Amino acid sequence: MCKVIAVANQKGGVGKTTTALNLGVGLADKGNRVLLIDGDAQGSLTISLGYKEPDRIEVTLATLLSEIMEETEPSISEAIIHHAEGVDLIPANIELSALEINLVNAMSREVMLRSLVDTIKSDYDYIVIDCMPSLGMLTINALACADSVLIPVQAAYLPMKGLEQLMKTISRVQRRLNRNLVVEGILLTMVDCRTNYAKDISQLVIDTYSDQLHVFDTTIPLSVRAAEISVEGASIYQYDPKGKATAAYRTLTEEVIKHA
Ligand code: ATP
Ligand code: MG
Numbered sequence: 001m002c003k004v005i006a007v008a009n010q011k012g013g014v015g016k017t018t019t020a021l022n023l024g025v026g027l028a029d030k031g032n033r034v035l036l037i038d039g040d041a042q043g044s045l046t047i048s049l050g051y052k053e054p055d056r057i058e059v060t061l062a063t064l065l066s067e068i069m070e071e072t073e074p075s076i077s078e079a080i081i082h083h084a085e086g087v088d089l090i091p092a093n094i095e096l097s098a099l100e101i102n103l104v105n106a107m108s109r110e111v112m113l114r115s116l117v118d119t120i121k122s123d124y125d126y127i128v129i130d131c132m133p134s135l136g137m138l139t140i141n142a143l144a145c146a147d148s149v150l151i152p153v154q155a156a157y158l159p160m161k162g163l164e165q166l167m168k169t170i171s172r173v174q175r176r177l178n179r180n181l182v183v184e185g186i187l188l189t190m191v192d193c194r195t196n197y198a199k200d201i202s203q204l205v206i207d208t209y210s211d212q213l214h215v216f217d218t219t220i221p222l223s224v225r226a227a228e229i230s231v232e233g234a235s236i237y238q239y240d241p242k243g244k245a246t247a248a249y250r251t252l253t254e255e256v257i258k259h260a
Helices: 016-029 044-048 061-069 095-103 109-123 137-145 160-176 196-209 224-232 244-259
Strands: 003-007 034-039 087-090 126-131 148-154 182-189
Touching: 003 016, 003 137, 016 034, 016 044, 016 087, 016 126, 016 148, 016 182, 016 224, 016 244, 034 044, 034 061, 034 109, 034 137, 044 224, 061 095, 061 109, 095 137, 109 126, 109 137, 126 137, 137 160, 148 160, 160 196, 182 196, 182 244, 224 244
Parallel strands: 003 126, 003 148, 034 087, 034 126, 148 182
Antiparallel strands: none
């Protein structure tokens, strides 16, 4: 059975794309068939996997979603890129922002991505969706088709307000669109273990949420090497096999598999 995981937080720059990429490749390393979906018009996941000019890619998530809106057969096999690290990718580019605007007037606008995912689910063990930093229509689509949502939280600022808003959106989606949606967990990212501030934030997240939600035991340390992979076109396992963030993403992968 395929598990669909949306990586979401409307706060920008918290490690969503880095997590989607390295969780995806980590799951593939364990022998799973993995599809990554870039759900952000910035195409950061697409770029991070080495496709430096996403706007030149012709068939992307926007193409597939517009085909679904027009009730034509989506050109899935043309869109899927097979990456050398053993994951498949449905890329995204700037066209996704125009698509998101068109989606607003479409019938069943919240479940377009679900229609797409339903047609390809049987080919994969995991589908990981990298969401954009907003709670707009595409993020709602991702939540509406996901089995779980993984929430990266940067341990360097007070995340509580943003998290409350995200939880409200998740509850709304659970009530109206997807009763099966669960929170996979909150993942603390960019944890600078040297500072008390990072420790305080981590503790605050645990104190506030751990009785209602899973907070991953694994935390992702702040790492310059992790920051560099977005321009390297490879996962952290390739780029920095012995690094501490690499080890953390490996442990996270195991936690996600165990949690299934
Ligand atoms: P956006 O909201 O813009 O989509 P995001 O939530 O997807 O951002 P990333 O792009 O994964 O976040 O990360 C934001 C920045 O922080 C990037 O430059 C990335 O390389 C860097 N980064 C990610 N993880 C770490 C880490 N563990 N240590 C240091 N830097 C990191
Ligand atoms: Mg991103």
